[in-house]
Amino acid sequence: MSASADLPSAAQRPADAANVLWFLPTHGDGHYLGTSHKAREVSLPYLRQIAQAADQLGYYGVLIPTGRSCEDSWVVASALAGLTGRLRFLVAVRPGLLSPAVAARMTATLDRLSNGRALINVVTGGDPVENKGDGFFADHAERYEITAEFLDIYTRLLKGEEVTSAGKHLKVEGGKLLYPPVQQPHPPLYFGGSSAPAHDVAARQVQKYLTWGEPPAQVAEKIRDIRTRAAAVGREVTFGIRLHVIVRDTAKAAWAAAEDLIRYIDDTTIAEAQKVFARMDSEGQRRMSALNGGRRDNLEVSPNLWAGVGLVRGGAGTALVGDPQTVAERMKEYMALGVDTFVLSGYPHLEEAYRFGESVLPLLPRAAETGAPVVAANHRGPFGEIIGNAIVPEVRRVSAS
Secondary structure, three states, X not given: XXXXXXXXXXXXXXXXXXXXXXXXXXXXXXXXXXXXXOEEOOOHHHHHHHHHHHHHHOOOEEEOOOOOOOOOHXXXXXXXXXXXXXOEEEEEEOEOOEOHHHHHHHHHHHHHHOOOOEXXXXXXXXXXXXXXXXXXXXXXXXXXXXXXXXXXXXXHHHOOOOEEEEOOOOEEEEEOOOOOOOOOOOOOEEEEOOOHHHHHHHHHHOOXXXXXXXXXXXXXXXXXHHHHHHHHOOOOOEEEEEEEEEEOOOHHHHHHHHHHHOOOOOHHHHHHXXXXXXXXXXXXXXXXXXXXXXXXXXXXXXXXXXXXXXXXXXXXXXXXXXOHHHHHHHHHHHHHHOEEEEEEEOOOHHHHHHHHHHHOHHHOOEOHHHOOOOOOOOOOOOOOOOEOOOEOOOOOOOOOO
16 A cells, blocks of 8 residues: 555645755765764865766756755855756755845845756754854744745845835845846745744745655645645645655665664764754654654654654654665655655765666656756767677666656
């Protein structure tokens, strides 16, 4: 039985095609979690390799994370935009850390210099300790009030309006953007959050709601709630999901790779990480942590959905694990709920981008605007190394079902 077979019909408005984004690991990468063993330096040349691989493989874009554990997403996107051709960059605006006018100028500039390849990730922030270190002392409820005011001013500026606004938290007088973005009325806004205030912001002000990789039944509940809230104000919202992937030729090899990923994590490391997660006031992080409970046993929380990453990694903590056909089918189950965007990652990010891109992407119905991979000079083939310097490899094609 599929994971979504018994979900309530009210949540079902399927997506016929999807966009798939990859991830730039600006906070670290390697073969294993929770250790420096076989870890990699995150340098511009390495990030360039991942971005260019994603560009050539046909990914829609890349997410660049935000926070003090990461390199700055705007600087990274600016450095890589000129080194890629079609790849879009999902970068973060931070209400409460940036003024809406400055954020609008940054957004328009990146969109113009990349020729319309900017995507905007609205991050309200869920770690009070980190927020205070950045000079931001608002509590959970206030952060969403600030986000709502921020987005009103920010989007109006990007649309070309001259804005004067005096809200509870933000005040702008005669704000104006002189250089408009390429994408009109503005680059699409992505946004995540699992609390009721977050759902209300999503329903009223953004284009795409992103959930972390919860089991399909829980994702269906979120989608249903946001659709109901959006319909009440005459809007529609589209949906995406943030997941890791561990794909191998066989299911056995994939599950072995999942276990290998956490082989160096001890109980002390897990306890320390879970203590950090517990201090956060993020409902999404609470839901992620609840999936594994800080324990190594019973980590398959839904068919092929593994919660091991979240033992030590904040935010997205689940991975789809399996052979290419199984992973594609699990993704289609989310699509059946209305998910039309997947933001994926895997360790190490360069190798997993190729594994997923070559074995799973061809099995998925992708949105037309995703585009085709860059055509090689020998685009008529043969592809693969010539056997014995004389024999052309047999053509093996995988069809999308």
